[in-house]
Amino acid sequence: MSVPAGSPAQAAAGDDKLDSGVLKVAGVVVIGAIMSILDVTVVSVALPTFQAEFQATPATVAWTMTAYTLALAAVIPVTGWAADRFGTKRLYLMSLALFVAGSVACSMAWDIGPLIAFRALQGIGGGMLMPLGMTIMTRAAGPERIGRVMAVLGVPMLLGPIGGPILGGWLIESYSWHWIFLINLPIGIVAFILSAIVLPKDSPSPSETFDFLGLLLLSPGLALFLYGVSTIPEAGTVADPEVLIPAAIGLVLMIGFVGHALRKDHPLIDLKLFKNRNLTVAVITMSLFIIAFMGSMLLLPSYFLQVRGEGTLDTGLLLAPQGLGAMLTMPIAGRLTDKIGPGKLVLTGIVLISLGLGNLTQVTDDTSYVRLLGGLFVMGMGMGMTMMPIMSAALATLTDHAIARGSTLMNIVQQAGGSVGTAVMSVVLTNEVKDRPAATALYAVQQGLATPEQVGGDAVVKVAGPAALADAFASTYVVAVVLVVLCIIPALFLPRKRIQRTPEQEAESPVPVALH
Known part of the structure; x- marks a missing residue:
């Protein structure tokens, strides 16, 4: 339950360490966040299976990813208002229920059309879980410990890209594609029960008039813009009408x-x-960082799969050092953010990421795995010092009423930045591949568009092709390094000492939660 200001329980909650009550809240929220984020990546390895199962084209099957992302983007703007109106706990429980219901429906899909529709239902629930989780945890911990609590919430953000391909590959190889959705049922039930027990009781704000016009402008606008941007890799150019028209309407x-x-x-x-x-x-800072880093991260699985010939499961395991590096620095960065501010940490993190990405600008088709995995570990350390301190800087001085809106805003930035970054890196890589005939030939064979004999035989497919394709990846990473280095400019303006709150902000700050 909540405790009154000035009580011993609150004083304890204000100590440096996260108390058991906050850790319980954090554990419950992380379960829901992991489900939502894992589902973005776990489906990516199932796309070839969906093609075979439903006899659908790659473009149609890609909508199982796009529908989820667009639903996610469309519902995020409503979350701040809904959290204030109905209470974060009630909305969080409803989001979990929607997400699990969508997951079960996906597992029962009989054709690609229903699967796409059920993925959108999943996205509606999943889109609210992350901003609500940030709001719940920020209010539970209080402003003095926001760095630590953001570090805890960073765990699912790391596990998603790393664990998704591993989990998806294992479930499909060992069981069937249905289980990439059904696995959410037991996890979701546990998360729902624990959330109902552990999360603090709601205290909704007095109802504000719902901004219907704002909803009609922002949610479709964001969804249309992201749809246009996500179509760039398939269209191959920004000038394609399928890209320009929805993106322009969304922007307007x-x-x-x-x-x-x-x-x-x-x-x-x-x-x-x-x-x-x-x-x-x-x-x-977050906008530039997400565009640069998330876009470049999507290239790594493709390098291991297409150039090195690794399987899906092995590719996921090869990405693990990145997560290990982040898990090493993220708790330390969380504590230091609360003590010395985020500025110095973020700048150090950007330098580490730049070094790791710089290593990837030199990749070939036979680069030592020791060198590759070492570079990934360094990048992970940089990420652990970057994303969550930036988030802490955004939310640390917000009042209680503004936290839900601030969390919503930061999640919109992440969603939009990730889509833009993916599109930018995909287009750069596609153009680099087109400039190299041997890489184009290998790609055609890998996509089943040509046979080895049609493109020059084994000499191209096994020797010249992998070397040329690796060179295309290396050139693409040069762009990624430039974008990451640009993040230094806004990061220089982040606070480089402990963030101080004004008396007015302190008066309106959330009371930390102590649960026993």
Whole structure:
């Protein structure tokens, strides 16, 4: 339960360490977040299986990923208002129920159309889990320990990209594709029961008028923009009408939302939050970082699969050093963020990531795995010192009422940045492959578009092709390094000492939760 301000329980909660009550809340929230994030990546390894199972084209099957992402993006803007209106606990439980129901429905899909529709249902539930989890944990820990609590929430963000391909590959190889969805049922039931018991009781704010016009502008605008951007790799150019038309309409709707939000008293996303300098700098830094880092991370599995010929399960395991590096630095960064501010940590993290990515600009088709995995470990260490301290900088000085809106805003930035980064890196890689005939020939064979004999025989497929394709990856990573280095500019403006809150912010800050 909540404790009154000034009580011994609150004093204990304000100590450096996270107390058992906050850790219980964190554990429950992490379970839900892991499910949501894992499901983004776990399905990626099942796309070839869906093609064979439902006799669908690659473009159609890709909608199982796109539908989830777009539903996720469309529902995130509503989360801040809904959390204030109905309470975070009730909304979190409803989101878990929706996500699990969508998962079970996906496992029962009889054709590709229903599967895509059920994935959208999953995305509606999954889209609210992460911003709600951030809000619940920030309120539970209080502003003084936001760095530590963000470090805990960083765990599922790491496990998703690393564990998703491993889990998906194992379930499909050992059982069937249905289990990549059914596994969410027992985990979801456990998460629901624990959430109902552990999460603090709701205290919803007085109801504000719902911003229907804002919803009609922002949610479709964000979804259309991300759809257009996510179509770039398939279209091969930004100038394609399938990219330009939805992206332009989405951009116009989002610009319309900005004008609307600046005039309205209680908009769907409160743009007055940008008056907070820390949040503004954090949003700019996070945008650049997500575009650069997340985009480049999607290239690694492709390198191991296409150039080195590794299997899905082995590829997932080869990515593990990145997660290990992050798990080493993330708890330390969480503690230090609360003590010395995020600025120095983020700058150090960006340097480490740049070094790791710089190593990948030299990859060939026979680069030592020791060198590759060592570089991934360094990159992971950098990520552990970067993403969550940026998030902490954004939320540390927000008042209780603004936390849900701030969490929502940061999740929109992550979603949009990840989509833009994926599209940018995919287009760069595609163009690099096209510039190398041997790489193009190998890619055609791997996609089943040609036989080895049609492209020059084994000499191309086994020798020239892998070397040329590796060179294409290396050149693409040069772009990634440049984008990461650019993150240094806004990161220089992040606080480089402990973030101080004003008396007004302290008066309105969330009371830490002590549960026994």
